[in-house]
Amino acid sequence: MEFYKLSALEIAEGVKNGKWTASEVLSAHLERIKKYDGNINSVVTLSEESAQREAEEIDRMSADGRAQRPLAGVPFLVKDNFCTEGIRTTCCSKMLSDWIPDYDATAVRRMKAAGAVLMGKTNMDEFAMGSTTESSIFGPTLNPRDFDRVPGGSSGGSAAAVAAGFCPIALGSDTGGSVRQPSAFCGVQGMKPSYGQISRYGIVAYASSLDQVGPITRNIGDMAAAMEVLAGPDSNDTTCDAYERPSFSEASLAGIEGKKIAVLTGYDTDSMDRPLIEAIEKSADYCRSAGAEIIEAQLPITMKHAVACYYMVALGDASSKLACYDGMRYGHHAEGRNLAEMYKKSRNQGFGKEVRKRILIGTCILTRGYYENYYVPATKVRQMIADEYAELFKKVDALICPISPALPYKKGLVEEDPVRIYLGDAFSSIANLAGLPSISLNVGFTEKGLPANVQLMGPRFGDAGLLALARSIENKAGCPSIAEIEKKGECRI
Ligand code: GLN
Numbered sequence: 001m002e003f004y005k006l007s008a009l010e011i012a013e014g015v016k017n018g019k020w021t022a023s024e025v026l027s028a029h030l031e032r033i034k035k036y037d038g039n040i041n042s043v044v045t046l047s048e049e050s051a052q053r054e055a056e057e058i059d060r061m062s063a064d065g066r067a068q069r070p071l072a073g074v075p076f077l078v079k080d081n082f083c084t085e086g087i088r089t090t091c092c093s094k095m096l097s098d099w100i101p102d103y104d105a106t107a108v109r110r111m112k113a114a115g116a117v118l119m120g121k122t123n124m125d126e127f128a129m130g131s132t133t134e135s136s137i138f139g140p141t142l143n144p145r146d147f148d149r150v151p152g153g154s155s156g157g158s159a160a161a162v163a164a165g166f167c168p169i170a171l172g173s174d175t176g177g178s179v180r181q182p183s184a185f186c187g188v189q190g191m192k193p194s195y196g197q198i199s200r201y202g203i204v205a206y207a208s209s210l211d212q213v214g215p216i217t218r219n220i221g222d223m224a225a226a227m228e229v230l231a232g233p234d235s236n237d238t239t240c241d242a243y244e245r246p247s248f249s250e251a252s253l254a255g256i257e258g259k260k261i262a263v264l265t266g267y268d269t270d271s272m273d274r275p276l277i278e279a280i281e282k283s284a285d286y287c288r289s290a291g292a293e294i295i296e297a298q299l300p301i302t303m304k305h306a307v308a309c310y311y312m313v314a315l316g317d318a319s320s321k322l323a324c325y326d327g328m329r330y331g332h333h334a335e336g337r338n339l340a341e342m343y344k345k346s347r348n349q350g351f352g353k354e355v356r357k358r359i360l361i362g363t364c365i366l367t368r369g370y371y372e373n374y375y376v377p378a379t380k381v382r383q384m385i386a387d388e389y390a391e392l393f394k395k396v397d398a399l400i401c402p403i404s405p406a407l408p409y410k411k412g413l414v415e416e417d418p419v420r421i422y423l424g425d426a427f428s429s430i431a432n433l434a435g436l437p438s439i440s441l442n443v444g445f446t447e448k449g450l451p452a453n454v455q456l457m458g459p460r461f462g463d464a465g466l467l468a469l470a471r472s473i474e475n476k477a478g479c480p481s482i483a484e485i486e487k488k489g490e491c492r493i
Helices: 008-016 022-040 048-063 106-113 156-163 180-186 220-230 274-289 300-324 339-350 353-365 370-395 418-423 429-434 463-477
Strands: 043-046 075-079 117-122 169-174 189-192 212-217 260-264 293-297 398-401 438-445 451-457
Touching: 008 022, 008 048, 008 220, 022 043, 022 048, 022 075, 022 117, 022 156, 043 156, 048 117, 075 106, 075 156, 106 117, 106 169, 106 220, 117 156, 156 169, 156 180, 156 212, 169 189, 169 220, 180 189, 180 212, 180 438, 180 451, 189 220, 189 463, 212 220, 220 463, 260 274, 260 370, 274 293, 274 398, 274 438, 274 451, 274 463, 300 353, 300 370, 300 418, 300 429, 339 353, 353 370, 370 429, 398 463, 429 451, 438 463, 451 463
Parallel strands: 075 117, 075 169, 260 293, 260 398
Antiparallel strands: 043 117, 169 212, 189 212, 189 438, 398 451, 438 451
């Protein structure tokens, strides 16, 4: 049985009705990781023993009929900025390289309670700052569909692992696109839910007002199932709203007949990679044939200011959030002759180049004078962007637009042209600024086998409707394939 080809729901179904065991499914996935991850470096810590224990527990429960959990026996991986009890959580930084938390993030706890089996941790840009997964202390992750390209970032390890068939569900965090852009680069489905949908408790913060947990899967059925498990109020995160969540799985089957869907226009399409424009046109056609009405919409304020606004807010937040890593309260400790020298050495040694750069800029933005001229205006522009979307969603049910202006970047571009990479967040960061749900959906591949994803956005807490839209398009476009990493390159393990 080629377990790695199954969806999460198929795996759980088989475990529940006794067709196979969670232990069998787990060992097949572990074997695949060990055999092929040497090619792409997506997993930084494998927790084989605890995973085996968890799988055996599920199997014991199945024997007496208690395993009727939605994700029974589904192996999953999480980004290395999710706290995992007894498993190191490094943020792929020297700063936290030996930290072992004694509790699970709420998202991890909920997955385990639903019967899913945690296999380990995935690679990421240091402290989730980046778009290429090249700044990790564990070395870069490669794109499983083309080893000369990056998998996107910062949750590049999670997206690459799902694309490679290492697990059907992986979790990432998304502050400005970090679940959805790597999903686009690896050709899988990724979702950033509405702000407040899933608890952030136990996720190492980058920028708390933008961060959200998001699932990465190979199809929308699994995505809806994961959302149903992950979403819910949490007394440990007061920004996680206490409203009654719908059944995302059921709602995702609703179809889109009679819905009004906008396609974004009025941005610079000439600087975009052509197949990504075609992917949007194709998605609009699919919607029409599923009975939806398509109109065009423009968002001038958003298009002009989103990236600048995102980097002001994110870096300001990051500078204050990361202040706790001072070598005393948290993180890597270096000796110094006095307190100031100890702080300086600990932070200089513990943080990598990009993180230091962002903390410096963020601290500058929050300094008196700059604060009034940069940070405060950015928070006002952020509200204007949210208002622009609120107006749009009075008229339409959803919006289709690009998720990334470019196909997967070649390795090393971040050194050559960092500004191009920052500008690449123009479309993805909007959903974080406005707190909206957004899905990065694969609708096909280019002739060279590179994935073409589009972004679907909906109103705040319209996550269920967005899943229905994604499913309707996926029904026409087909689910993305598993990357053929076994055929390409030398197997290094
Ligand atoms: N690429 C964006 C950044 O570098 C987004 C990162 C994220 O979502 N964590 O900030």
